[in-house]
Amino acid sequence: xxxxxxxxxxxxxxxxxxxxxxxxxxxxxxxxxxxxxxxxxxxxxxxxxxxxxxxxxxxxxxxxxxxxxxxxxxxxxxxxxxxxxxxxxxxxxxxxxxxxxxxxxxxxxxxxxxxxxxxxxxxxxxxxxxxxxxxxxxxxxxxxxxxxxxxxxxxxxxxxxxxxxxxxxxxxxxxxxxxxxxxxxxxxxxxxxxxxxxxxxxxxxxxxxxxxxxxxxxxxxxxxxxxxxxxxxxxxxxxxxxxxxxxxxxxxxxxxxxxxxxxxxxxxxxxxxxxxxxxxxxxxxxxxxxxxxxxxxxxxxxxxxxxxxxxxxxxxxxxxxxxxxxxxxxxxxxxxxxxxxxxxxxxxxxxxxxxxxxxxxxxxxxxxxxxxxxxxxxxxxxxxxxxxxxxxxxxxxxxxxxxxxxxxxxxxxxxxxxxxxxxxxxxxxxxxxxxxxxxxxxxxxx
Amino acid sequence: xxxxxxxxxxxxxxxxxxxxxxxxxxxxxxxxxxxxxxxxxxxxxxxxxxxxxxxxxxxxxxxxxxxxxxxxxxxxxxxxxxxxxxxxxxxxxxxxxxxxxxxxxxxxxxxxxxxxxxxxxxxxxxxxxxxxxxxxxxxxxxxxxxxxxxxxxxxxxxxxxxxxxxxxxxxxxxxxxxxxxxxxxxxxxxxxxxxxxxxxxxxxxxxxxxxxxxxxxxxxxxxxxxxxxxxxxxxxxxxxxxxxxxxxxxxxxxxxxxxxxxxxxxxxxxxxxxxxxxxxxxxxxxxxxxxxxxxxxxxxxxxxx
Numbered sequence: 020x021x022x023x024x025x026x027x028x029x030x031x032x033x034x035x036x037x038x039x040x041x042x043x044x045x046x047x048x049x050x051x052x053x054x055x056x057x058x059x060x061x062x063x064x065x066x067x068x069x070x071x072x073x074x075x076x077x078x079x080x081x082x083x084x085x086x087x088x089x090x091x092x093x094x095x096x097x098x099x100x101x102x103x104x105x106x107x108x109x110x111x112x113x114x115x116x117x118x119x120x121x122x123x124x125x126x127x128x129x130x131x132x133x134x135x136x137x138x139x140x141x142x143x144x145x146x147x148x149x150x151x152x153x154x155x156x157x158x159x160x161x162x163x164x165x166x167x168x169x170x171x172x173x174x175x176x177x178x179x180x181x182x183x184x185x186x187x188x189x190x191x192x193x194x195x196x197x198x199x200x201x202x203x204x205x206x207x208x209x210x211x212x213x214x215x216x217x218x219x220x221x222x223x224x225x226x227x228x229x230x231x232x233x234x235x236x237x238x239x240x241x242x243x244x245x246x247x248x249x250x251x252x253x254x255x256x257x258x259x260x261x262x263x264x265x266x267x268x269x270x271x272x273x274x275x276x277x278x279x280x281x282x283x284x285x286x287x288x289x290x291x292x293x294x295x296x297x298x299x300x301x302x303x304x305x306x307x308x309x310x311x312x313x314x315x316x317x318x319x320x321x322x323x324x325x326x327x328x329x330x331x332x333x334x335x336x337x338x339x340x341x342x343x344x345x346x347x348x349x350x351x352x353x354x355x356x357x358x359x360x361x362x363x364x365x366x367x368x369x370x371x372x373x374x375x376x377x378x379x380x381x382x383x384x385x386x387x388x389x390x391x392x393x394x395x396x397x398x399x400x401x402x403x404x405x406x407x408x409x410x411x412x413x414x415x416x417x418x419x420x421x422x423x424x425x426x427x428x429x430x431x432x433x434x435x436x437x438x439x440x441x442x443x444x445x446x447x448x449x450x451x452x453x454x455x456x457x458x459x460x461x462x463x464x465x
Numbered sequence: 466x467x468x469x470x471x472x473x474x475x476x477x478x479x480x481x482x483x484x485x486x487x488x489x490x491x492x493x494x495x496x497x498x499x500x501x502x503x504x505x506x507x508x509x510x511x512x513x514x515x516x517x518x519x520x521x522x523x524x525x526x527x528x529x530x531x532x533x534x535x536x537x538x539x540x541x542x543x544x545x546x547x548x549x550x551x552x553x554x555x556x557x558x559x560x561x562x563x564x565x566x567x568x569x570x571x572x573x574x575x576x577x578x579x580x581x582x583x584x585x586x587x588x589x590x591x592x593x594x595x596x597x598x599x600x601x602x603x604x605x606x607x608x609x610x611x612x613x614x615x616x617x618x619x620x621x622x623x624x625x626x627x628x629x630x631x632x633x634x635x636x637x638x639x640x641x642x643x644x645x646x647x648x649x650x651x652x653x654x655x656x657x658x659x660x661x662x663x664x665x666x667x668x669x670x671x672x673x674x675x676x677x678x679x680x681x682x683x684x685x686x687x688x689x690x691x692x693x694x695x696x697x698x699x700x701x702x703x704x705x706x707x708x709x710x711x712x713x714x715x716x717x718x719x720x721x722x723x724x725x726x727x728x729x730x731x732x733x734x735x736x737x738x739x740x741x742x743x744x745x746x747x748x749x750x751x752x753x754x755x756x757x758x759x760x761x762x763x764x765x766x767x768x769x770x
Contacts, residue, residue, distance in 0.1 A: 460523030
C-alpha cells in the first residue's frame with residue numbers, strides 16, 4: 020500500500036513537470052501574425068515529397084482512410100495512434116503539448132473541446148492553408164464549431180445533429196404516440212412508465228454533453244466567449260425551458276438512473292426498458308453493436324420541439340481533426356486532413372458508419388435512400404440529415420469545457436439524485452465554472 | 466547513525482583507516498542512495514517546488530509562495546475528502562483487522578480442518594488486482610442487472626442499491642475489506658507461528674484455557690504485527706483511490722471528483738490542469754498520513770516496551 024502512495028506522488032510530480040514545460044514553450048506559439056500563406060501547390064509538393072505523420076485519433080473508420088491515403092501517396096508514412104477516448108485523449112494531448120515532445124501532427128478533437136486547445140494556442144490556424152475556402156462544404160453547425168472569426172482550427176470529421184431514437188415496440192405496447200414536442204414527450208414519459216414500472220422513456224443521470232445540447236436547442240446561450248472574456252449565465256431563458264421540463268421528469272421519477280455507456284445502459288436499450296434516446300446522429304452504429312437484440316425495433320424521429328412544427332435542433336458530440344501548432348510538417352498534415360475530411364476519405368468513413376459533416380453527403384441521394392435493417396428499413400438518414408439543417412446558430416462552448424463537464428456530476432448531478440433542485444444544481448455548476456475560469460486567468464462574468 | 470568522536474591519541478594510520486572505512490560504507494549504500502534520491506526524494510522535492518507556483522491557462526506560471534497551502538486549508542472540497550477517509554479509517558480498519566485477527570487465530574488454533582485450504586482461499590482476494598476487484602464488485606452491486614438486482618428479482622427482496630449516496634462508502638469499505646483481510650491475516654498468522662511452543666506448554670501446565678492463552682500469550686506476542694498492520698491500513702485508507710475511481714462512472718453523482726483526497730488530486734491535475742494545487746494537496750495528505758501513522762507507531766511501540 021505504501022507503494023501506491025509513492026507512485027501517486029511521482030505521478031503528480033511528473034504531471035507538474037509537464038505543466039512547467041508547457042509554459043516554457045508556450046511563448047513561441049501564439050504569434051499567428053507570422054503565419055504564411057501556403058498554396059495548394061505547396062501542400063501537393065509536401066505530399067509528393069512525403070515524410071512521417073503522427074495522428075492521434077480514436078475514430079475507428081480512420082484505419083481504412085490511412086491505408087488508402089498511404090496507397091495514394093506512397094512517400095507518406097502515417098502512424099495512427101489511439102491514446103484513449105475523450106478525456107483520456109485530451110489529457111495525453113495536453114501533456115504532450117506541455118512537454119513539447121511527442122506531440123502528434125494531427126489530433127482528433129471533439130467540437131466541445133476545440134476552444135480549450137485553440138485559445139491556448141496549441142492548434143494551428145488552417146486558414147492560411149486554404150481552409151477558409153471550405154466554408155459551405157460542411158453543415159453550418161459543424162463549421163461554426165471549428166471556426167473562430169477568420170481562423171479555422173480543424174476540419175469537421177463527423178457530426179451529431181440530434182434526433183429522437185425510439186423503440187417502436189415499447190411505444191406500441193404502451194400505446195404511446197411518438198412525441199413531436201417536449202410537452203408530448205413529458206406525456207409519453209408518464210404513459211410509458213405507468214404502463215410498466217421498469218420501463219423509462221430515457222436514461223439520464225446527469226450528462227453534461229446532453230444537458231448543454233438540450234439548452235442549445237432551447238435557444239439558450241449560457242456561455243459567451245470573446246477571447247479571454249467569458250460570460251456564464253446558466254439561468255437564461257433557454258436554459259430555464261430545459262430546467263423546467265427536466266425538473267418534472269426528475270420529480271416524477273420518469274428517468275432511469277442508469278449511467279450512459281454502461282453495461283446496464285446497453286442492456287436497457289436492448290431489452291426495451293429504456294424506450295428512447297435523444298442523441299446525435301452517430302448513434303445508429305452504436306445501437307447496432309451494443310443493443311443487437313432489439314434489431315428491427317428501433318426507429319428515428321425528429322427531435323421533439325419546443326414550438327410545434329418548428330425544426331430547431333442542436334449538435335451532440337462529433338469531432339474534427341486538427342493540426343497542432345507544435346507540428347513541423349503542417350503542410351503535409353493539412354494534405355492528410357483535406358484527404359480525410361474533405362476528399363476521398365469522407366466516402367470511406369461513411370461506408371464505415373460515420374455520420375457526415377459534409378453537405379454534399381448529407382444531401383446525397385444514395386445516402387438518404389439507405390434503409391438499414393436494424394431500423395426496420397426506415398430511411399433514417401432522411402430524418403438525421405433534416406436535423407442537420409435545423410441546428411440553432413450562435414452556440415458557444417467554454418474555453419475550458421472539458422474541465423467544466425468533469426465537475427458536472429458534482430454540481431448538477433446532485434439534482435438527479437433529488438437532493439437539490441435542478442436550477443440550484445446549475446447555479447452551483449456556474450459557480451465552479453466562474454471560479455475555475457478566474458483562477459485560470461480568464462475574465463469570467465456572470 | 467552513531468558517529469564516534471575520535472579520541473585524540475589515535476595514531477595517524479588508524480585514523481586514515483577509519484576514514485577509509487567510512488567511505489567504504491558509502492560505497493555499499495551508494496547505489497541504493499542514488500536510486501533512492503532519484504525515485505523517492507527528487508519527486509517529493511519537485512512536488513514541493515511545484516506547490517509554490519501557480520500555472521494559469523491564460524497568463525502562464527507565477528511564483529505564489531504559500532498561497533496554494535492557504536487555499537488548501539480553506540478548501541471545503543479537500544477537507545470533505547479528508548473527513549470521508551477519516552470516517553472510513555475509523556470504521557473500516559477496525560472491522561477489517563478484527564476479521565483478519567479472528568481468522569488468523571482460528572487458523573493458528575489447530576482445530577480447523579483444511580487449514581491450508583482456508584489460508585489460501587482467504588488470501589486469494591489479495592492476489593486479485595485492486596482494479597479488477599473494484600470492477601467485479603461494481604458489476605455485483607448493480608441493482609438493475611447485477612447480483613443485487615438478481616437477488617431482488619429472484620427472491621422478491623428489495624435490497625437497497627449499494628451505489629447510492631448513503632451506502633456507497635460502506636460499499637467501498639466492503640470491497641477493501643474483502644481485498645485486504647487475507648493480507649493482514651497472513652501478517653498476523655506468520656507472527657503467531659513464531660511464538661515458541663514451550664509457552665503454550667507452560668500455559669497448559671498452569672491450567673490456562675484457550676481464551677486465556679489468546680489474551681495472555683498470543684495477543685501480546687503479535688502486538689508488533691498489529692501495529693504494523695494498523696499503520697499499513699491507515700496509509701491505505703488515506704490513499705483510498707482505486708475503488709472510488711473505478712466505481713465513479715457507475716455512480717458519478719455519488720462519488721464526486723473530490724470524494725477522497727487522492728481522487729481530488731487526480732481530478733485537479735488530469736481534468737483541471739491544476740498541477741501546482743494538485744501537488745499541494747498531495748503534499749498535505751502525505752504529511753497528514755505520516756503524522757497519524759507516526760503517532761500510532763509511537764503509541765503502539767511504547768506499550769510494547
